[in-house]
Amino acid sequence: MTDKFQNDINYLVEELNFKGEKKFKLIVLFGLLGDFDSFEYAINLKNFVDSNKDKFFDIFAIAIGNQNGKQKFCKFTGFREENLIVVSDNQIHNNLKVSRGLDIGLGGWINMLLMLSGINSLKTIREVIRGYTGDRKAKQIYSEFDKIDALKFLKFSGNSFRQVFGDGYLRPFELATFRLNNMSEIIQNWNDYILDEKYLPQRGASFLLNDKNQVIYKFFSSDVLGYSSNMRDPLGFLSDLIKE
Numbered sequence: 001m002t003d004k005f006q007n008d009i010n011y012l013v014e015e016l017n018f019k020g021e022k023k024f025k026l027i028v029l030f031g032l033l034g035d036f037d038s039f040e041y042a043i044n045l046k047n048f049v050d051s052n053k054d055k056f057f058d059i060f061a062i063a064i065g066n067q068n069g070k071q072k073f074c075k076f077t078g079f080r081e082e083n084l085i086v087v088s089d090n091q092i093h094n095n096l097k098v099s100r101g102l103d104i105g106l107g108g109w110i111n112m113l114l115m116l117s118g119i120n121s122l123k124t125i126r127e128v129i130r131g132y133t134g135d136r137k138a139k140q141i142y143s144e145f146d147k148i149d150a151l152k153f154l155k156f157s158g159n160s161f162r163q164v165f166g167d168g169y170l171r172p173f174e175l176a177t178f179r180l181n182n183m184s185e186i187i188q189n190w191n192d193y194i195l196d197e198k199y200l201p202q203r204g205a206s207f208l209l210n211d212k213n214q215v216i217y218k219f220f221s222s223d224v225l226g227y228s229s230n231m232r233d234p235l236g237f238l239s240d241l242i243k244e
Helices: 003-015 036-052 067-077 089-093 109-114 124-133 159-165 172-187 236-243
Strands: 026-031 057-064 084-087 147-152 152-156 205-209 216-221
Touching: 003 026, 003 089, 003 205, 003 216, 026 036, 026 089, 036 057, 036 067, 036 172, 067 084, 109 124, 147 172, 147 216, 152 159, 205 236
Parallel strands: 026 057, 057 084
Antiparallel strands: 026 205, 147 152, 205 216
């Protein structure tokens, strides 16, 4: 890790007043609020914090968006408003050399559709397929008591997955259903979540800092649906931290 990168992180911590009181800081750069990865990552972080009583690290997240979108995002995902800063452009991302995604000069929509098809986003297709086929090495998402309301007309309970596919792993169609529910929220509130379509391809990053603000883990996303180095266990790097 270069001194310049560490200095850039130090500047970000000071500039945005990311002080924190716990042993570790997790700084997350989302792309647009309305990015698939932003929603999925935020929900996973919220659930992780709830499960671990938020004892080990402070979370500071930055996303491209506005205040109205931020309020809706936090209400839907459960992510804490006080943990999220919205910005109007991708300058912070650029400063930290986060991938802008594909840009062929035809606008954000075209770039995003091409990335969703796997162009300049090689892991995306595999991740989409996993959403439908399931994954024996990943955790299930829904309990049998969860109520699922996808697209406002597809309503069922998590028990449906248990009855058909069993328990204890990521069942077929489970992740795809979760993502469909997120997509429905984004589409219904498009103007609030998508500040500017040119930022649709913008990817994100994660930085874990110790109590001296030294970066001890970093990950730069380059793929849609690829906000972690291990999508089977996206927050494994935090789980390992707690086990130490």
